[in-house]
Amino acid sequence: MRIETTNGAGGAPRKLKVATVSLAGCFGCHMSFLDIDERILPLLELIEFDRSPLTDIKHCGPCDIGLIEGGVCNAENVHVLREFRANCKVLIALGACAVNGGLPAQRNHLELADILQEVYRTGHGLAEGSRIPDDPELPLPLNQVHPVHEVVRIDYFLPGCPPSGDAIWAFLTQLIEGKAPRLAHGQLHYD
Amino acid sequence: MATAELEDILERHRRDPLQLLQILIELQARDGWLAPATLGALADALGMPRARVESTASFYSFLHTRPAGEYRILFSDNITDRMLGNQALMQALCDKLWLQPGKVSEDGLVSVATTSCTGMCDQGPALLANGRTVTRLTPERIDEIAHLIRRRVPVGDWPPEWFHVEDNIRCRDVLLDHGLAPGQALAAALERGATSILGEIERSALRGRGGAGFGSDIKWRSCRDAWGDAHYVICNADEGEPGTFKDRVLLASYFDLVVDGMCIAGMAIGANKGFIYLRGEYRYLLDRLETRLAQRREQGLLGRNILGRGFTFDIEIHLGAGAYICGEESALIESLEGKPGKPRIRPPFPVTNGYRGQPTTVNNVETLALAALIAVRGGEWFRAIGTPASTGTKLLSVSGDVARPGIYEFPFGVSVAEVLEAAGARDTQAVTSAGAAGHCLAADEFGRRIAFEDVATGGSIMVFDASRDMFEVARNFAHFFAHESCGFCTPCRVGTAVNARLLDKLAADHGSPYDLDEMAKMHRLMQGASHCGLGNTATIAIDDMLVKFRPAFERRLHSPDYEPAFDLDAALSQARRMTGRDDPGAHLGDNRGALAEERAHAHGRATTAGVQDAPASAEPASAKDLQP
Numbered sequence: 064m065r066i067e068t069t070n071g072a073g074g075a076p077r078k079l080k081v082a083t084v085s086l087a088g089c090f091g092c093h094m095s096f097l098d099i100d101e102r103i104l105p106l107l108e109l110i111e112f113d114r115s116p117l118t119d120i121k122h123c124g125p126c127d128i129g130l131i132e133g134g135v136c137n138a139e140n141v142h143v144l145r146e147f148r149a150n151c152k153v154l155i156a157l158g159a160c161a162v163n164g165g166l167p168a169q170r171n172h173l174e175l176a177d178i179l180q181e182v183y184r185t186g187h188g189l190a191e192g193s194r195i196p197d198d199p200e201l202p203l204p205l206n207q208v209h210p211v212h213e214v215v216r217i218d219y220f221l222p223g224c225p226p227s228g229d230a231i232w233a234f235l236t237q238l239i240e241g242k243a244p245r246l247a248h249g250q251l252h253y254d
Numbered sequence: 255m256a257t258a259e260l261e262d263i264l265e266r267h268r269r270d271p272l273q274l275l276q277i278l279i280e281l282q283a284r285d286g287w288l289a290p291a292t293l294g295a296l297a298d299a300l301g302m303p304r305a306r307v308e309s310t311a312s313f314y315s316f317l318h319t320r321p322a323g324e325y326r327i328l329f330s331d332n333i334t335d336r337m338l339g340n341q342a343l344m345q346a347l348c349d350k351l352w353l354q355p356g357k358v359s360e361d362g363l364v365s366v367a368t369t370s371c372t373g374m375c376d377q378g379p380a381l382l383a384n385g386r387t388v389t390r391l392t393p394e395r396i397d398e399i400a401h402l403i404r405r406r407v408p409v410g411d412w413p414p415e416w417f418h419v420e421d422n423i424r425c426r427d428v429l430l431d432h433g434l435a436p437g438q439a440l441a442a443a444l445e446r447g448a449t450s451i452l453g454e455i456e457r458s459a460l461r462g463r464g465g466a467g468f469g470s471d472i473k474w475r476s477c478r479d480a481w482g483d484a485h486y487v488i489c490n491a492d493e494g495e496p497g498t499f500k501d502r503v504l505l506a507s508y509f510d511l512v513v514d515g516m517c518i519a520g521m522a523i524g525a526n527k528g529f530i531y532l533r534g535e536y537r538y539l540l541d542r543l544e545t546r547l548a549q550r551r552e553q554g555l556l557g558r559n560i561l562g563r564g565f566t567f568d569i570e571i572h573l574g575a576g577a578y579i580c581g582e583e584s585a586l587i588e589s590l591e592g593k594p595g596k597p598r599i600r601p602p603f604p605v606t607n608g609y610r611g612q613p614t615t616v617n618n619v620e621t622l623a624l625a626a627l628i629a630v631r632g633g634e635w636f637r638a639i640g641t642p643a644s645t646g647t648k649l650l651s652v653s654g655d656v657a658r659p660g661i662y663e664f665p666f667g668v669s670v671a672e673v674l675e676a677a678g679a680r681d682t683q684a685v686t687s688a689g690a691a692g693h694c695l696a697a698d699e700f701g702r703r704i705a706f707e708d709v710a711t712g713g714s715i716m717v718f719d720a721s722r723d724m725f726e727v728a729r730n731f732a733h734f735f736a737h738e739s740c741g742f743c744t745p746c747r748v749g750t751a752v753n754a755r756l757l758d759k760l761a762a763d764h765g766s767p768y769d770l771d772e773m774a775k776m777h778r779l780m781q782g783a784s785h786c787g788l789g790n791t792a793t794i795a796i797d798d799m800l801v802k803f804r805p806a807f808e809r810r811l812h813s814p815d816y817e818p819a820f821d822l823d824a825a826l827s828q829a830r831r832m833t834g835r836d837d838p839g840a841h842l843g844d845n846r847g848a849l850a851e852e853r854a855h856a857h858g859r860a861t862t863a864g865v866q867d868a869p870a871s872a873e874p875a876s877a878k879d880l881q882p
């Protein structure tokens with residue numbers, strides 16, 4: 064994979080567009096991303112953010128790199144993930160939940176119907192007449208939580224809960240330099 | 255179970271925690287399952303942590319820690335059983351008994367499920383009824399089985415001819431026509447002495463018949479030279495490779511030669527004790543083998559002072575309990591020590607640190623039988639047979655689409671085509687040369703030769719004619735390995751499961767080239783990163799099929815690029831039902847249509863919001879340009 068860093072023939076180097084999102088995640092991977100600390104300044108010489116919690120841009124335009132945190136737990140996650148896939152040349156599953164489903168996927172051994180019933184109808188401390196939300200504004204949950212590669216094609220996987228700031232830094236800089244990312248021993252871990 | 259009964263079993267096993275698996279197998283045979291109270295009592299009696307007892311009890315397929323029914327029916331599910339129609343027969347039995355595969359009937363009477371290859375590929379489809387092998391199943395036989403179960407007739411009272419296992423020897427050479435009397439090889443070896451025997455084995459260039467082809471003389475010498483309190487000989491009769499059944503025949507009809515071989519190995523390495531690790535699927539042979547061992551003890555051919563020559567060597571038979579991984583020698587030793595069959599980290603190798611940490615040589619049944627032949631006829635005689643790098647003959651278990659399935663003994667160097675010709679194969683499209691774990695050969699390779707230097711094999715030759723769908727063969731193998739992975743290392747535990755899921759995805763019409771690429775990647779990863787031979791070989795045949803029979807996979811692809819692993823709209827079904835919603839937002843459309851729509855939306859948004867780089871051309875980029 065090679066990311067074009069010039070605007071056509073002979074053009075000056077352009078910044079790469081990067082979009083990020085957290086689906087069924089905890090934003091921990093994004094926090095870990097910020098653990099690159101002051102290195103974000105040289106990084107911003109090379110990239111600019113498109114849709115991301117860091118920019119608050121609501122929809123993603125054509126991008127070079129997309130970082131997906133979290134697995135896919137509801138219909139909105141599917142739409143967002145498809146938006147990223149349609150726009151990003153390279154899509155990266157960032158962190159344990161995106162790679163495997165992670166903690167949210169622990170609900171997978173339960174029937175969704177039973178979960179909804181207990182949470183909204185039969186559980187303790189519910190208000191009188193409490194019922195399962197059915198507003199069309201709300202995205203419906205999927206029967207199970209899935210890793211992102213089961214919904215769209217994913218180009219790279221960066222495991223870890225979360226991957227360390229150093230791992231994310233190493234991964235992104237190698238990718239930007241046009242190298243296939245390879246993490247050193249200690250940076251690659253499954254937890 | 256009564257305490258006295260447990261005491262009796264414990265006493266027979268010397269209250270030795272290393273006998274745990276054997277004790278569990280006996281308890282299971284009596285009770286039909288291993289109840290929590292039984293495991294607790296056993297842990298107390300053996301002075302072991304309960305977790306250790308449970309880890310063994312839960313590792314083996316044939317041990318049940320939940321009630322599995324008075325009748326436990328396991329259909330052999332090798333691809334050869336499938337080709338003979340086992341799936342329809344299993345469904346028929348389930349229908350007659352009103353139950354679902356894998357579930358116990360509500361009255362606790364019976365469960366019906368599948369198990370890995372039971373080694374009856376030449377007379378399948380086969381099943382195990384409470385551990386006893388039933389061969390040559392037919393719809394009529396299934397009817398009768400259902401009838402007998404409903405009438406609660408004990409398996410021991412079922413018609414004896416159902417349990418008959420044929421040898422099906424089709425082609426004999428020096429091993430199967432050995433012409434030696436019981437003990438003759440052992441007498442010759444005792445005459446020669448240990449040093450001379452090791453010399454003859456070296457001259458014979460005998461290599462291990464399990465498939466890896468390690469030099470037997472090197473193994474025996476290293477073991478003999480290793481320091482230890484005791485040395486051990488293990489006969490690996492855990493013949494689990496799908497499509498292999500040669501050891502079954504050697505044990506059933508050539509047992510004296512095998513025992514002679516074990517005694518000779520014991521003499522050569524300085525051991526007084528040997529074990530036969532008999533796979534649980536061959537439980538039906540146990541009584542016969544024990545009887546013969548007892549007879550040999552009386553005849554002075556086993557035990558103390560063998561043939562009056564002052565050599566002492568005895569043999570104990572241990573049963574396996576349905577774990578393919580135990581064919582790996584260090585996993586086998588773990589299992590022999592009563593633990594879950596997980597391969598050890600090597601080195602140290604068993605020849606220095608094996609059973610009880612002592613020097614141990616683990617040999618295949620066939621290797622030991624050949625060693626006995628060599629003791630009589632000499633290394634030079636043996637070396638003249640076969641090819642320079644692969645001396646002697648090889649037993650081949652031939653099954654699948656052939657007129658005469660069975661055992662064929664050929665000198666090494668025989669071509670695949672000659673084997674097919676002998677077995678009466680017609681219109682053959684593929685041959686798996688070493689079971690599920692070896693290469694798959696296509697017709698243009700049938701001129702290749704069976705030998706360690708060309709087509710290496712442990713003896714499993716499965717034949718597929720042009721009518722067979724090689725995709726289904728790959729899928730059967732993938733599920734086999736996903737079931738048999740011991741779970742110790744991540745590449746194999748996850749990799750085998752991923753492969754099985756990808757092939758199921760293709761079978762469910764959700765396939766894409768992405769999935770084929772993933773399987774190729776998994777092949778490279780698992781070959782390099784797995785802990786033992788199981789993971790290293792689990793993708794060889796599948797990868798061969800992906801390369802050589804690619805159209806069988808491609809015809810199942812649903813999209814030219816990528817397909818989700820599951821039906822997205824169906825994944826909202828429970829939420830729709832629980833909320834009563836059916837609005838457009840309560841559905842998810844087809845992936846490709848949705849992606850195209852997203853792209854169109856994205857361009858609209860990008861242009862109006864002005865966040866897009868100025869495009870080089872005035873035209874907005876098409877969806878195709880954006881594809882990575």
